[in-house]
Amino acid sequence: MRHAFHFGGRGSRFVPYLLLLPGMLLYLLISLGPSLATVFYSFTDASGLIGSPTKFVGLSNYREFLFLGQNARDNAEVLVRTLEFSVLVTVIQTGLGLFVAALLNQRLAATNVFRTVFFMPVILGVTIVGLTWTLFLYPLGGPAQKVLALLGGHSEFLGGPPFQAFLWVTWVQIWANMGVTMIIFLGGLQTIPSELVEASRIDGASGWQSFRHITYPLLTPSLNTNLTLAIIGSLQAWQLLLVMKGVTNGTQVLGLIIYAIAFGRTVQNPTAVAMRQGYGAAASVVLFVLVLIIGMTAQFLMRRRERRVLG
Protein backbone atom coordinates (compact mmCIF):
# COMPACT_ATOMS: atom_id res chain seq x y z
CA MET A 1 0.00 0.00 0.00
CA ARG A 2 0.98 3.57 -0.59
CA HIS A 3 1.69 5.87 2.31
CA ALA A 4 0.25 9.36 2.49
CA PHE A 5 2.68 11.88 1.16
CA HIS A 6 3.37 14.93 3.30
CA PHE A 7 5.81 17.15 1.51
CA GLY A 8 4.35 20.54 0.58
CA GLY A 9 4.24 22.75 -2.51
CA ARG A 10 2.03 22.82 -5.59
CA GLY A 11 1.89 19.60 -7.55
CA SER A 12 4.29 18.10 -5.05
CA ARG A 13 2.62 14.70 -5.30
CA PHE A 14 4.29 14.26 -8.67
CA VAL A 15 7.77 15.31 -7.68
CA PRO A 16 8.87 11.85 -6.41
CA TYR A 17 7.62 10.27 -9.66
CA LEU A 18 9.42 12.82 -11.77
CA LEU A 19 12.71 12.28 -9.98
CA LEU A 20 12.34 8.51 -9.96
CA LEU A 21 11.94 8.53 -13.72
CA PRO A 22 15.57 8.99 -14.91
CA GLY A 23 16.93 6.10 -12.87
CA MET A 24 13.96 3.87 -13.63
CA LEU A 25 14.03 4.58 -17.37
CA LEU A 26 17.76 3.94 -17.53
CA TYR A 27 17.25 0.61 -15.81
CA LEU A 28 14.44 -0.38 -18.18
CA LEU A 29 16.32 0.80 -21.26
CA ILE A 30 19.79 -0.53 -20.55
CA SER A 31 19.25 -3.55 -18.37
CA LEU A 32 15.77 -4.96 -17.83
CA GLY A 33 14.45 -4.29 -21.36
CA PRO A 34 17.43 -5.83 -23.17
CA SER A 35 17.40 -8.74 -20.77
CA LEU A 36 13.80 -9.59 -21.66
CA ALA A 37 14.33 -8.75 -25.35
CA THR A 38 16.83 -11.61 -25.49
CA VAL A 39 13.85 -13.95 -25.92
CA PHE A 40 12.58 -11.87 -28.85
CA TYR A 41 15.98 -11.84 -30.56
CA SER A 42 16.31 -15.60 -30.16
CA PHE A 43 13.57 -16.02 -32.79
CA THR A 44 15.36 -13.83 -35.34
CA ASP A 45 18.44 -13.99 -37.54
CA ALA A 46 19.75 -10.64 -36.25
CA SER A 47 23.37 -9.90 -37.06
CA GLY A 48 25.74 -7.37 -35.58
CA LEU A 49 25.66 -5.20 -38.67
CA ILE A 50 23.62 -2.07 -38.78
CA GLY A 51 21.12 -1.84 -41.63
CA SER A 52 21.12 -5.52 -42.49
CA PRO A 53 17.54 -6.81 -42.57
CA THR A 54 16.39 -8.96 -39.67
CA LYS A 55 13.68 -11.55 -40.09
CA PHE A 56 11.89 -14.02 -37.90
CA VAL A 57 13.15 -17.55 -38.17
CA GLY A 58 10.87 -19.22 -35.62
CA LEU A 59 12.56 -21.89 -33.59
CA SER A 60 15.36 -22.62 -36.04
CA ASN A 61 18.06 -21.10 -33.79
CA TYR A 62 17.03 -23.43 -31.00
CA ARG A 63 16.85 -26.38 -33.38
CA GLU A 64 20.35 -25.63 -34.63
CA PHE A 65 21.77 -25.08 -31.16
CA LEU A 66 20.25 -28.15 -29.54
CA PHE A 67 19.70 -30.75 -32.24
CA LEU A 68 21.56 -30.11 -35.49
CA GLY A 69 24.66 -32.15 -36.33
CA GLN A 70 28.16 -31.46 -35.08
CA ASN A 71 27.26 -28.05 -33.65
CA ALA A 72 24.69 -29.55 -31.33
CA ARG A 73 27.12 -32.26 -30.23
CA ASP A 74 29.75 -29.60 -29.45
CA ASN A 75 27.15 -27.58 -27.58
CA ALA A 76 26.12 -30.60 -25.53
CA GLU A 77 29.76 -30.97 -24.55
CA VAL A 78 29.87 -27.30 -23.58
CA LEU A 79 26.70 -27.74 -21.54
CA VAL A 80 28.21 -30.63 -19.61
CA ARG A 81 31.40 -28.64 -19.02
CA THR A 82 29.36 -25.69 -17.74
CA LEU A 83 27.71 -27.98 -15.20
CA GLU A 84 31.07 -29.46 -14.17
CA PHE A 85 32.44 -25.97 -13.71
CA SER A 86 29.42 -24.93 -11.67
CA VAL A 87 29.50 -27.97 -9.38
CA LEU A 88 33.26 -27.69 -8.75
CA VAL A 89 33.12 -23.96 -8.09
CA THR A 90 30.01 -24.10 -5.89
CA VAL A 91 31.19 -26.99 -3.73
CA ILE A 92 34.83 -25.99 -3.32
CA GLN A 93 34.27 -22.25 -2.99
CA THR A 94 31.53 -22.66 -0.40
CA GLY A 95 33.46 -25.32 1.53
CA LEU A 96 36.69 -23.35 1.50
CA GLY A 97 34.90 -20.12 2.38
CA LEU A 98 33.21 -21.76 5.36
CA PHE A 99 36.47 -23.33 6.49
CA VAL A 100 38.39 -20.04 6.31
CA ALA A 101 35.59 -18.08 8.00
CA ALA A 102 35.47 -20.61 10.85
CA LEU A 103 39.25 -20.33 11.30
CA LEU A 104 39.12 -16.53 11.25
CA ASN A 105 36.27 -16.44 13.75
CA GLN A 106 38.55 -17.74 16.51
CA ARG A 107 40.55 -15.35 18.61
CA LEU A 108 43.77 -15.59 16.65
CA ALA A 109 46.45 -13.04 15.87
CA ALA A 110 46.27 -11.01 12.67
CA THR A 111 42.83 -12.22 11.57
CA ASN A 112 42.21 -8.87 9.88
CA VAL A 113 45.36 -9.26 7.82
CA PHE A 114 44.30 -12.74 6.69
CA ARG A 115 40.84 -11.47 5.83
CA THR A 116 42.37 -8.71 3.69
CA VAL A 117 44.67 -11.16 1.90
CA PHE A 118 41.85 -13.59 1.09
CA PHE A 119 39.52 -10.88 -0.13
CA MET A 120 42.07 -9.00 -2.26
CA PRO A 121 41.50 -10.91 -5.54
CA VAL A 122 37.78 -10.03 -5.49
CA ILE A 123 38.78 -6.39 -5.86
CA LEU A 124 41.44 -6.95 -8.51
CA GLY A 125 39.06 -8.20 -11.20
CA VAL A 126 39.37 -10.75 -14.02
CA THR A 127 42.11 -9.02 -16.02
CA ILE A 128 44.63 -8.76 -13.21
CA VAL A 129 43.70 -12.11 -11.70
CA GLY A 130 43.83 -13.87 -15.07
CA LEU A 131 47.20 -12.43 -16.08
CA THR A 132 48.70 -12.88 -12.62
CA TRP A 133 47.84 -16.58 -12.62
CA THR A 134 49.00 -16.98 -16.22
CA LEU A 135 52.39 -15.77 -15.01
CA PHE A 136 52.26 -17.91 -11.87
CA LEU A 137 51.53 -20.94 -14.05
CA TYR A 138 54.31 -20.06 -16.51
CA PRO A 139 55.36 -23.54 -17.68
CA LEU A 140 59.10 -22.85 -18.19
CA GLY A 141 60.24 -22.89 -14.58
CA GLY A 142 57.52 -20.63 -13.16
CA PRO A 143 56.56 -20.77 -9.47
CA ALA A 144 53.81 -23.38 -9.80
CA GLN A 145 56.14 -25.56 -11.90
CA LYS A 146 58.82 -25.32 -9.18
CA VAL A 147 56.34 -26.37 -6.50
CA LEU A 148 55.19 -29.25 -8.66
CA ALA A 149 58.82 -30.29 -9.26
CA LEU A 150 59.29 -30.62 -5.49
CA LEU A 151 56.56 -33.24 -5.60
CA GLY A 152 58.17 -34.87 -8.60
CA GLY A 153 55.61 -33.63 -11.12
CA HIS A 154 55.52 -31.56 -14.26
CA SER A 155 52.68 -29.81 -16.08
CA GLU A 156 52.04 -27.65 -19.09
CA PHE A 157 49.30 -25.94 -17.05
CA LEU A 158 47.25 -23.67 -19.35
CA GLY A 159 49.10 -24.95 -22.41
CA GLY A 160 48.45 -28.60 -21.59
CA PRO A 161 45.47 -30.83 -22.46
CA PRO A 162 42.27 -28.72 -22.59
CA PHE A 163 40.60 -30.41 -19.65
CA GLN A 164 43.65 -29.78 -17.47
CA ALA A 165 43.75 -26.12 -18.51
CA PHE A 166 40.03 -25.91 -17.79
CA LEU A 167 40.57 -27.26 -14.27
CA TRP A 168 43.26 -24.67 -13.66
CA VAL A 169 40.95 -21.85 -14.67
CA THR A 170 38.25 -23.40 -12.47
CA TRP A 171 40.65 -23.24 -9.55
CA VAL A 172 41.54 -19.61 -10.28
CA GLN A 173 37.82 -18.78 -10.40
CA ILE A 174 37.47 -20.27 -6.89
CA TRP A 175 40.61 -18.51 -5.67
CA ALA A 176 39.31 -15.20 -6.97
CA ASN A 177 35.83 -15.36 -5.43
CA MET A 178 36.32 -17.26 -2.18
CA GLY A 179 36.66 -13.88 -0.39
CA VAL A 180 32.99 -13.06 -0.99
CA THR A 181 31.89 -16.42 0.43
CA MET A 182 34.17 -15.90 3.43
CA ILE A 183 32.80 -12.42 4.16
CA ILE A 184 29.18 -13.62 4.03
CA PHE A 185 29.98 -16.51 6.40
CA LEU A 186 31.88 -14.18 8.74
CA GLY A 187 28.82 -11.91 8.79
CA GLY A 188 26.68 -14.91 9.72
CA LEU A 189 29.11 -16.05 12.40
CA GLN A 190 28.96 -12.64 14.06
CA THR A 191 25.21 -12.99 14.56
CA ILE A 192 25.66 -16.18 16.59
CA PRO A 193 25.84 -15.35 20.31
CA SER A 194 29.20 -16.55 21.65
CA GLU A 195 27.51 -17.63 24.92
CA LEU A 196 25.79 -20.45 23.02
CA VAL A 197 29.07 -21.93 21.85
CA GLU A 198 30.82 -21.30 25.16
CA ALA A 199 28.01 -22.96 27.11
CA SER A 200 28.28 -26.06 24.94
CA ARG A 201 32.04 -26.15 25.51
CA ILE A 202 31.49 -25.98 29.29
CA ASP A 203 29.05 -28.86 28.93
CA GLY A 204 31.92 -30.86 27.48
CA ALA A 205 31.41 -30.59 23.74
CA SER A 206 34.54 -30.67 21.62
CA GLY A 207 35.34 -27.80 19.28
CA TRP A 208 34.16 -29.86 16.33
CA GLN A 209 30.97 -30.97 18.10
CA SER A 210 29.93 -27.44 19.02
CA PHE A 211 30.65 -26.31 15.45
CA ARG A 212 28.72 -29.20 13.97
CA HIS A 213 25.68 -28.99 16.23
CA ILE A 214 25.43 -25.29 17.10
CA THR A 215 27.39 -23.03 14.77
CA TYR A 216 26.74 -24.86 11.50
CA PRO A 217 22.93 -25.10 11.82
CA LEU A 218 22.73 -21.46 12.84
CA LEU A 219 24.75 -20.53 9.75
CA THR A 220 22.02 -21.89 7.46
CA PRO A 221 20.88 -18.46 6.16
CA SER A 222 24.47 -17.52 5.22
CA LEU A 223 25.00 -20.94 3.67
CA ASN A 224 21.88 -20.54 1.53
CA THR A 225 22.94 -17.06 0.40
CA ASN A 226 26.37 -18.33 -0.52
CA LEU A 227 25.08 -21.36 -2.37
CA THR A 228 22.60 -19.25 -4.34
CA LEU A 229 25.25 -16.72 -5.33
CA ALA A 230 27.79 -19.42 -6.19
CA ILE A 231 25.40 -21.54 -8.26
CA ILE A 232 24.08 -18.65 -10.33
CA GLY A 233 27.45 -16.92 -10.53
CA SER A 234 29.30 -20.03 -11.68
CA LEU A 235 26.68 -20.98 -14.29
CA GLN A 236 26.99 -17.49 -15.78
CA ALA A 237 30.77 -17.10 -15.40
CA TRP A 238 33.07 -17.08 -18.42
CA GLN A 239 35.22 -13.95 -18.37
CA LEU A 240 38.18 -15.49 -16.57
CA LEU A 241 38.17 -18.30 -19.14
CA LEU A 242 38.29 -15.69 -21.89
CA VAL A 243 41.25 -13.89 -20.30
CA MET A 244 43.23 -17.06 -19.55
CA LYS A 245 42.33 -19.32 -22.50
CA GLY A 246 40.61 -17.16 -25.11
CA VAL A 247 38.17 -18.90 -27.44
CA THR A 248 39.66 -22.39 -27.70
CA ASN A 249 38.28 -25.89 -28.15
CA GLY A 250 37.74 -28.00 -25.09
CA THR A 251 37.69 -25.23 -22.47
CA GLN A 252 34.53 -23.33 -23.33
CA VAL A 253 31.46 -22.89 -21.17
CA LEU A 254 28.00 -21.70 -22.16
CA GLY A 255 28.57 -18.04 -21.31
CA LEU A 256 31.73 -18.00 -23.39
CA ILE A 257 30.19 -19.48 -26.51
CA ILE A 258 27.32 -17.00 -26.29
CA TYR A 259 29.88 -14.23 -26.50
CA ALA A 260 31.84 -16.04 -29.21
CA ILE A 261 28.76 -16.66 -31.37
CA ALA A 262 27.26 -13.21 -30.91
CA PHE A 263 30.47 -11.33 -31.62
CA GLY A 264 31.94 -13.62 -34.23
CA ARG A 265 34.96 -14.92 -32.33
CA THR A 266 35.74 -18.48 -33.34
CA VAL A 267 38.62 -20.80 -32.65
CA GLN A 268 39.74 -20.52 -36.25
CA ASN A 269 39.29 -16.79 -36.38
CA PRO A 270 39.81 -14.94 -33.11
CA THR A 271 39.02 -11.59 -34.70
CA ALA A 272 35.47 -11.01 -35.80
CA VAL A 273 33.71 -13.11 -38.42
CA ALA A 274 29.93 -13.17 -38.90
CA MET A 275 28.16 -12.04 -35.74
CA ARG A 276 25.17 -14.32 -35.27
CA GLN A 277 23.28 -12.43 -32.61
CA GLY A 278 19.94 -14.20 -33.04
CA TYR A 279 21.60 -17.57 -32.64
CA GLY A 280 23.58 -16.23 -29.67
CA ALA A 281 20.35 -14.96 -28.10
CA ALA A 282 18.90 -18.47 -28.34
CA ALA A 283 21.98 -19.77 -26.52
CA SER A 284 21.42 -17.06 -23.86
CA VAL A 285 17.87 -18.28 -23.35
CA VAL A 286 19.14 -21.85 -22.98
CA LEU A 287 21.54 -20.62 -20.29
CA PHE A 288 18.72 -18.69 -18.62
CA VAL A 289 16.51 -21.79 -18.51
CA LEU A 290 19.40 -23.76 -17.05
CA VAL A 291 19.95 -21.11 -14.35
CA LEU A 292 16.22 -21.04 -13.65
CA ILE A 293 15.82 -24.81 -13.30
CA ILE A 294 18.93 -25.32 -11.20
CA GLY A 295 18.40 -22.14 -9.21
CA MET A 296 14.76 -22.93 -8.39
CA THR A 297 15.53 -26.52 -7.45
CA ALA A 298 18.34 -25.35 -5.18
CA GLN A 299 16.06 -22.72 -3.61
CA PHE A 300 13.40 -25.35 -2.96
CA LEU A 301 15.86 -27.76 -1.35
CA MET A 302 17.49 -25.02 0.73
CA ARG A 303 14.15 -23.70 2.01
CA ARG A 304 13.12 -27.20 3.01
CA ARG A 305 16.39 -27.75 4.85
CA GLU A 306 16.15 -24.35 6.54
CA ARG A 307 12.69 -25.19 7.87
CA ARG A 308 13.95 -28.52 9.16
CA VAL A 309 17.09 -27.11 10.78
CA LEU A 310 15.86 -23.80 12.15
CA GLY A 311 12.18 -24.64 12.59
Place this chain on the structure above:
Amino acid sequence: MSGATRARPVRPATVASFAVLVVLAAVYLGPLLTVVNVSLQTRQEFSLNPTAIVGQPQLTNFVTAWNKANFPLYLRNSILYTVAATSLYILTAVFVAFPIARRYVRGSGFLFSLFVVALFLPYALIPQFQLMLHLRLYNTPVGYTLLFLVDPIGIVILVNYIRSIPRELDEAAAMDGSGYVRFVMRVIFPLIRPALASVIVLHAIGIWNEYVTPLIYLTKKTYMPITRGLMVFYGQYGNDWTTLAAAILMLTLPIAALFLVLQRWIYAGVLQGSVRG
Protein backbone atom coordinates in the same frame (compact mmCIF):
# COMPACT_ATOMS: atom_id res chain seq x y z
CA MET B 1 47.71 -6.21 31.21
CA SER B 2 48.89 -7.68 34.48
CA GLY B 3 50.96 -10.81 34.84
CA ALA B 4 52.57 -10.79 31.40
CA THR B 5 54.69 -13.75 32.47
CA ARG B 6 51.60 -15.87 33.06
CA ALA B 7 50.51 -15.84 29.43
CA ARG B 8 47.52 -17.96 28.46
CA PRO B 9 48.78 -21.39 27.42
CA VAL B 10 48.66 -21.76 23.66
CA ARG B 11 46.43 -24.63 22.62
CA PRO B 12 47.62 -26.99 19.88
CA ALA B 13 44.39 -26.37 17.97
CA THR B 14 45.16 -22.66 17.86
CA VAL B 15 48.63 -23.32 16.49
CA ALA B 16 47.19 -25.66 13.87
CA SER B 17 44.55 -23.12 12.82
CA PHE B 18 47.18 -20.45 12.51
CA ALA B 19 49.45 -22.70 10.47
CA VAL B 20 46.64 -23.53 8.05
CA LEU B 21 45.88 -19.83 7.62
CA VAL B 22 49.54 -19.10 6.88
CA VAL B 23 49.64 -21.80 4.19
CA LEU B 24 46.43 -20.48 2.62
CA ALA B 25 47.78 -16.94 2.74
CA ALA B 26 50.84 -18.16 0.85
CA VAL B 27 48.55 -19.54 -1.86
CA TYR B 28 46.93 -16.10 -2.06
CA LEU B 29 50.08 -14.00 -1.87
CA GLY B 30 52.29 -16.26 -4.01
CA PRO B 31 50.87 -15.23 -7.39
CA LEU B 32 50.82 -11.55 -6.41
CA LEU B 33 54.39 -11.62 -5.11
CA THR B 34 55.48 -13.39 -8.28
CA VAL B 35 54.24 -10.40 -10.26
CA VAL B 36 56.24 -8.06 -8.02
CA ASN B 37 59.37 -10.17 -8.33
CA VAL B 38 59.20 -10.61 -12.11
CA SER B 39 58.49 -6.92 -12.64
CA LEU B 40 61.87 -6.16 -11.05
CA GLN B 41 63.83 -8.76 -13.04
CA THR B 42 65.68 -8.22 -16.30
CA ARG B 43 64.56 -10.24 -19.29
CA GLN B 44 67.71 -12.36 -19.03
CA GLU B 45 67.10 -13.12 -15.36
CA PHE B 46 63.54 -14.15 -16.14
CA SER B 47 64.49 -16.50 -18.96
CA LEU B 48 67.22 -18.09 -16.81
CA ASN B 49 65.05 -18.53 -13.74
CA PRO B 50 61.64 -16.87 -13.40
CA THR B 51 61.46 -17.54 -9.68
CA ALA B 52 64.89 -16.21 -8.69
CA ILE B 53 64.47 -13.47 -6.12
CA VAL B 54 65.83 -10.27 -7.66
CA GLY B 55 69.19 -9.21 -6.30
CA GLN B 56 69.35 -5.79 -7.91
CA PRO B 57 65.82 -4.56 -8.47
CA GLN B 58 65.53 -2.28 -11.48
CA LEU B 59 62.64 -0.13 -12.60
CA THR B 60 63.23 -0.06 -16.35
CA ASN B 61 60.32 -2.47 -16.89
CA PHE B 62 57.98 0.09 -15.42
CA VAL B 63 59.27 2.84 -17.70
CA THR B 64 58.98 0.56 -20.72
CA ALA B 65 55.48 -0.56 -19.78
CA TRP B 66 54.32 2.99 -19.03
CA ASN B 67 55.41 4.16 -22.47
CA LYS B 68 54.75 1.12 -24.64
CA ALA B 69 51.42 0.22 -23.08
CA ASN B 70 49.98 3.73 -23.52
CA PHE B 71 49.34 3.88 -19.80
CA PRO B 72 48.63 7.61 -19.40
CA LEU B 73 45.88 7.55 -22.03
CA TYR B 74 44.18 4.37 -20.80
CA LEU B 75 44.43 5.52 -17.20
CA ARG B 76 42.75 8.82 -18.04
CA ASN B 77 39.95 6.98 -19.85
CA SER B 78 39.38 4.61 -16.94
CA ILE B 79 39.20 7.49 -14.48
CA LEU B 80 36.78 9.44 -16.68
CA TYR B 81 34.40 6.50 -17.21
CA THR B 82 34.49 5.49 -13.56
CA VAL B 83 33.92 8.95 -12.10
CA ALA B 84 31.29 10.06 -14.60
CA ALA B 85 29.23 6.87 -14.49
CA THR B 86 29.45 6.43 -10.71
CA SER B 87 28.35 9.99 -9.89
CA LEU B 88 25.46 9.95 -12.35
CA TYR B 89 24.40 6.53 -11.14
CA ILE B 90 24.40 7.51 -7.47
CA LEU B 91 22.39 10.64 -8.09
CA THR B 92 19.67 8.79 -10.00
CA ALA B 93 19.80 5.75 -7.70
CA VAL B 94 18.96 7.62 -4.51
CA PHE B 95 15.91 9.19 -6.15
CA VAL B 96 14.81 5.69 -7.21
CA ALA B 97 15.54 4.04 -3.87
CA PHE B 98 14.08 6.65 -1.52
CA PRO B 99 10.47 6.78 -2.79
CA ILE B 100 10.46 2.99 -3.21
CA ALA B 101 11.67 2.43 0.35
CA ARG B 102 9.06 4.91 1.65
CA ARG B 103 6.27 3.75 -0.68
CA TYR B 104 5.81 7.33 -1.88
CA VAL B 105 5.10 6.05 -5.40
CA ARG B 106 2.42 3.68 -6.63
CA GLY B 107 3.57 0.10 -7.13
CA SER B 108 6.68 0.49 -4.96
CA GLY B 109 6.74 -3.18 -4.12
CA PHE B 110 6.55 -4.14 -7.79
CA LEU B 111 9.24 -1.63 -8.77
CA PHE B 112 11.51 -2.98 -6.04
CA SER B 113 11.00 -6.57 -7.19
CA LEU B 114 12.15 -5.54 -10.68
CA PHE B 115 15.56 -4.84 -9.16
CA VAL B 116 15.60 -7.89 -6.91
CA VAL B 117 15.03 -10.38 -9.75
CA ALA B 118 17.85 -8.92 -11.88
CA LEU B 119 20.27 -11.60 -10.70
CA PHE B 120 18.22 -14.35 -12.34
CA LEU B 121 17.30 -12.72 -15.66
CA PRO B 122 18.84 -13.59 -19.04
CA TYR B 123 22.10 -12.03 -19.98
CA ALA B 124 21.31 -8.64 -21.58
CA LEU B 125 24.47 -8.72 -23.71
CA ILE B 126 23.00 -9.11 -27.20
CA PRO B 127 19.93 -6.81 -27.19
CA GLN B 128 22.04 -4.24 -25.35
CA PHE B 129 24.51 -4.31 -28.21
CA GLN B 130 21.69 -3.97 -30.76
CA LEU B 131 20.34 -1.01 -28.79
CA MET B 132 23.66 0.78 -28.75
CA LEU B 133 24.16 0.05 -32.43
CA HIS B 134 20.78 1.55 -33.32
CA LEU B 135 21.28 4.56 -31.05
CA ARG B 136 24.54 5.15 -32.96
CA LEU B 137 26.37 4.93 -29.63
CA TYR B 138 28.59 1.98 -30.52
CA ASN B 139 32.26 2.83 -30.12
CA THR B 140 31.61 6.14 -28.36
CA PRO B 141 32.64 7.16 -24.84
CA VAL B 142 29.11 8.43 -24.13
CA GLY B 143 27.55 5.12 -25.08
CA TYR B 144 30.11 3.23 -23.06
CA THR B 145 29.43 5.37 -19.97
CA LEU B 146 25.68 4.97 -20.43
CA LEU B 147 26.04 1.21 -19.93
CA PHE B 148 27.20 1.77 -16.36
CA LEU B 149 24.36 3.98 -15.14
CA VAL B 150 22.57 0.88 -13.94
CA ASP B 151 23.25 -1.39 -10.96
CA PRO B 152 20.30 -3.25 -9.44
CA ILE B 153 22.22 -4.51 -6.40
CA GLY B 154 23.05 -0.92 -5.47
CA ILE B 155 19.34 -0.06 -5.49
CA VAL B 156 18.58 -3.09 -3.28
CA ILE B 157 21.25 -2.01 -0.78
CA LEU B 158 19.99 1.59 -0.70
CA VAL B 159 16.31 0.64 -0.32
CA ASN B 160 17.08 -1.72 2.55
CA TYR B 161 19.18 0.93 4.29
CA ILE B 162 16.65 3.74 3.83
CA ARG B 163 13.97 1.52 5.38
CA SER B 164 15.97 1.59 8.63
CA ILE B 165 15.67 5.39 8.83
CA PRO B 166 12.62 6.49 10.86
CA ARG B 167 9.73 7.93 8.85
CA GLU B 168 9.10 10.52 11.56
CA LEU B 169 12.00 12.41 10.04
CA ASP B 170 10.09 12.87 6.80
CA GLU B 171 7.02 14.04 8.65
CA ALA B 172 8.94 16.52 10.77
CA ALA B 173 10.68 17.93 7.71
CA ALA B 174 7.40 18.17 5.80
CA MET B 175 5.76 20.01 8.73
CA ASP B 176 8.62 22.46 8.67
CA GLY B 177 7.73 23.07 5.04
CA SER B 178 10.77 21.42 3.51
CA GLY B 179 10.42 20.40 -0.11
CA TYR B 180 11.06 16.88 -1.35
CA VAL B 181 14.29 17.51 -3.24
CA ARG B 182 15.72 19.56 -0.44
CA PHE B 183 14.87 16.85 2.08
CA VAL B 184 16.47 14.07 0.06
CA MET B 185 19.60 16.08 -0.69
CA ARG B 186 20.10 17.65 2.74
CA VAL B 187 18.77 15.02 5.13
CA ILE B 188 18.67 11.62 3.44
CA PHE B 189 22.00 11.80 1.62
CA PRO B 190 24.02 12.44 4.81
CA LEU B 191 22.05 9.84 6.78
CA ILE B 192 22.67 7.03 4.30
CA ARG B 193 26.37 7.75 3.95
CA PRO B 194 27.48 4.25 5.05
CA ALA B 195 25.30 2.58 2.41
CA LEU B 196 26.29 5.18 -0.19
CA ALA B 197 29.96 4.54 0.49
CA SER B 198 29.51 0.81 -0.08
CA VAL B 199 27.48 1.28 -3.25
CA ILE B 200 29.88 3.87 -4.66
CA VAL B 201 32.95 1.77 -4.00
CA LEU B 202 31.46 -1.45 -5.38
CA HIS B 203 30.04 0.25 -8.46
CA ALA B 204 33.29 2.12 -9.18
CA ILE B 205 35.39 -1.03 -8.79
CA GLY B 206 33.03 -2.86 -11.13
CA ILE B 207 33.48 -0.24 -13.85
CA TRP B 208 37.23 -0.01 -13.32
CA ASN B 209 37.69 -3.78 -13.65
CA GLU B 210 35.31 -4.26 -16.57
CA TYR B 211 37.00 -6.26 -19.29
CA VAL B 212 34.36 -7.64 -21.67
CA THR B 213 32.27 -4.50 -22.14
CA PRO B 214 35.17 -2.46 -23.58
CA LEU B 215 36.18 -5.49 -25.62
CA ILE B 216 32.75 -5.42 -27.26
CA TYR B 217 32.02 -1.72 -27.43
CA LEU B 218 35.32 0.12 -27.86
CA THR B 219 37.55 -0.69 -30.80
CA LYS B 220 39.33 2.67 -30.97
CA LYS B 221 42.50 2.69 -28.90
CA THR B 222 41.93 6.27 -27.80
CA TYR B 223 38.71 5.24 -26.02
CA MET B 224 39.95 2.12 -24.27
CA PRO B 225 40.08 1.84 -20.49
CA ILE B 226 43.15 0.41 -18.80
CA THR B 227 41.98 -3.20 -18.42
CA ARG B 228 41.42 -3.46 -22.16
CA GLY B 229 44.70 -1.63 -22.79
CA LEU B 230 46.51 -4.18 -20.67
CA MET B 231 45.05 -7.06 -22.69
CA VAL B 232 46.01 -5.36 -25.97
CA PHE B 233 49.52 -5.04 -24.58
CA TYR B 234 49.43 -8.71 -23.53
CA GLY B 235 48.38 -9.66 -27.06
CA GLN B 236 51.34 -7.76 -28.52
CA TYR B 237 54.02 -8.58 -25.95
CA GLY B 238 52.70 -11.90 -24.64
CA ASN B 239 56.18 -13.29 -24.06
CA ASP B 240 57.73 -10.20 -22.55
CA TRP B 241 56.72 -11.14 -19.02
CA THR B 242 59.01 -8.71 -17.19
CA THR B 243 57.42 -5.68 -18.87
CA LEU B 244 53.99 -7.26 -18.63
CA ALA B 245 54.44 -7.89 -14.90
CA ALA B 246 55.37 -4.24 -14.45
CA ALA B 247 52.19 -3.23 -16.29
CA ILE B 248 50.06 -5.62 -14.20
CA LEU B 249 51.62 -4.27 -11.02
CA MET B 250 51.03 -0.64 -11.99
CA LEU B 251 47.37 -1.48 -12.44
CA THR B 252 47.22 -3.54 -9.24
CA LEU B 253 48.89 -1.13 -6.80
CA PRO B 254 46.35 1.72 -6.90
CA ILE B 255 43.41 -0.70 -6.59
CA ALA B 256 45.10 -2.58 -3.74
CA ALA B 257 45.88 0.67 -1.93
CA LEU B 258 42.32 1.88 -2.32
CA PHE B 259 41.06 -1.47 -1.08
CA LEU B 260 43.16 -1.23 2.09
CA VAL B 261 41.63 2.16 2.87
CA LEU B 262 38.04 1.29 1.96
CA GLN B 263 37.76 -2.35 3.05
CA ARG B 264 35.08 -1.78 5.68
CA TRP B 265 32.70 -0.26 3.12
CA ILE B 266 33.43 -3.04 0.68
CA TYR B 267 32.71 -5.80 3.21
CA ALA B 268 29.57 -3.97 4.34
CA GLY B 269 28.45 -3.65 0.72
CA VAL B 270 29.02 -7.34 0.00
CA LEU B 271 26.97 -8.26 3.07
CA GLN B 272 24.14 -5.80 2.38
CA GLY B 273 24.07 -6.77 -1.27
CA SER B 274 23.66 -10.43 -0.40
CA VAL B 275 20.50 -9.74 1.62
CA ARG B 276 17.59 -9.62 -0.80
CA GLY B 277 14.06 -8.35 -0.48
